[in-house]
Amino acid sequence: MDTFEFSKIAGALLCVLLVIVGSRTALHIIEENRGPQKPGYTLPMPEVAAPGKEQLGVGEAVPPPVSLPGIPEGDVPAGFDPVEAAQLMAGADVANGKTIFRKCIACHSGEEGGPNKVGPNLWAIVGRAKASHEGFTYSEAMKAKGSDWTPVELASFLHKPKEFVPGTRMIFPGIPDVSDVADLLSYLNTLGGKPAP
Numbered sequence: 001m002d003t004f005e006f007s008k009i010a011g012a013l014l015c016v017l018l019v020i021v022g023s024r025t026a027l028h029i030i031e032e033n034r035g036p037q038k039p040g041y042t043l044p045m046p047e048v049a050a051p052g053k054e055q056l057g058v059g060e061a062v063p064p065p066v067s068l069p070g071i072p073e074g075d076v077p078a079g080f081d082p083v084e085a086a087q088l089m090a091g092a093d094v095a096n097g098k099t100i101f102r103k104c105i106a107c108h109s110g111e112e113g114g115p116n117k118v119g120p121n122l123w124a125i126v127g128r129a130k131a132s133h134e135g136f137t138y139s140e141a142m143k144a145k146g147s148d149w150t151p152v153e154l155a156s157f158l159h160k161p162k163e164f165v166p167g168t169r170m171i172f173p174g175i176p177d178v179s180d181v182a183d184l185l186s187y188l189n190t191l192g193g194k195p196a197p
């Protein structure tokens, strides 16, 4: 047997060995992978578009908004608009405004010549200069605010007092709903002898 012959036989033997070892390994792998391969639990993941070609392209479509838990899609609460509140005064419900004003009377009188309580008297408050009621000691923040109480500014203040006048001494959380603010404004507007709209 020459070396060439020997090499051929050796090669063939190696091949056979490889096939045997290879298929044994393959069988082993198949054996291991048998049965359901499920993860313990699925993480709730928001559907975020994977960065792909579309994100690299110019002028491509924007990926869909990621939905936030608790906020139904397409029903995101709109921000409070004080201008809208002032506009809604015209058709507002004055009686409801008077009911809401009950939250204020612990601290405010709405009567003409009425006393200052924890807060200043609110007679003729719509259009009145800020921090201008006689005999009431206002916070520095309120005194520094300046200008008159227009319906729009009143709406902003009554919606979120601490946001509109940071440092105000008025401890009141504010009225969330725009139409409630409009109703209250229309009631405040009657405190000044003006007829209800």
Ligand code: HEC
Residues within 6 Å of the ligand: 100, 101, 103, 104, 105, 106, 107, 108, 118, 119, 120, 122, 125, 129, 130, 131, 132, 133, 137, 138, 139, 140, 141, 142, 143, 149, 154, 158, 167, 168, 169, 170, 171, 172
């Ligand atoms: C817990 C007491 C309290 C309640 C409740 C309260 N306020 Fe006040 N309010 C105050 C105080 C105190 C001030 C003075 C704020 C300052 O100087 O920073 C004030 C100031 C104001 C002013 C500015 C007056 C001015 O002369 O510049 C307005 C307007 C006002 N309140 C309206 C209301 C309305 C309307 C409500 C009810 C929805 C209300 N407040 C509820 C205590 C209160």
